[in-house]
Amino acid sequence: MQSLVKFMSLGSALVGGVVLLGLIGLNTLSIIGRGLSKLGHALVGGDWMPVLGNTLVVSGIDEIKGTYELTESGVAFAIFSFLSVCQFYGAHATVDVFTSRLPRSTLAWVRAFWEIILSITILFITLRLYDGMQRYLGNGETTLFLQFPVWWSYGACVIAASIASITAVYCASARIIEASTGNSILPEG
Numbered sequence: 001m002q003s004l005v006k007f008m009s010l011g012s013a014l015v016g017g018v019v020l021l022g023l024i025g026l027n028t029l030s031i032i033g034r035g036l037s038k039l040g041h042a043l044v045g046g047d048w049m050p051v052l053g054n055t056l057v058v059s060g061i062d063e064i065k066g067t068y069e070l071t072e073s074g075v076a077f078a079i080f081s082f083l084s085v086c087q088f089y090g091a092h093a094t095v096d097v098f099t100s101r102l103p104r105s106t107l108a109w110v111r112a113f114w115e116i117i118l119s120i121t122i123l124f125i126t127l128r129l130y131d132g133m134q135r136y137l138g139n140g141e142t143t144l145f146l147q148f149p150v151w152w153s154y155g156a157c158v159i160a161a162s163i164a165s166i167t168a169v170y171c172a173s174a175r176i177i178e179a180s181t182g183n184s185i186l187p188e189g
Contacts, residue, residue: 002185005167006088008084008166009163012160012163016160017081017082019077019081020075030063030067034062037056040056041057065145065146066145069148072153073152073153076153077157077160081163083161084166087168088186090186092118104182108178112176112178115171115175119165122161126161
């Protein structure tokens with residue numbers, strides 16, 4: 001079971017990383033296009049290089065329409081994609097000022113408790129995302145510029161959050177077993 005959860009977590013993170021890299025490229029091209037468009041318009045009316053300015057204006061180089069919509073959807077998906085691998089390796093940020101001096105067995109039960117709480121939270125978020133997807137699926141709302149259905153973004157996030165939910169439940173179960181037996185199951189982050 002652990003190898004399956006690890007595979008799903010790493011696969012989800014890999015897909016999220018590819019989406020994030022694509023968004024970086026998209027935003028970079030959009031910023032360059034907007035800058036060249038502004039430069040072209042500035043040069044057209046001036047005395048310095050009006051031919052270059054006219055060429056830039058006529059070429060239609062401009063920012064990429066819908067970049068904000070794609071970035072908004074893609075970053076949300078990437079966050080949920082990375083959540084599962086972070087959960088699997090126990091790499092979430094922690095503050096252990098009060099617990100660092102606890103005995104090892106007590107600390108294991110504290111970790112198990114917080115894994116359970118985090119699992120419940122991730123499951124709740126996943127269910128709320130699913131409800132949101134159902135609402136947008138029913139009303140047919142689309143994005144402003146690209147006109148793609150809003151539920152597509154929710155659907156992608158539901159898939160990634162579902163993988164995070166499976167991982168969270170597995171990790172909570174593993175932490176309970178670790179606390180009960182004293183044997184390590186999950187890798188340390």
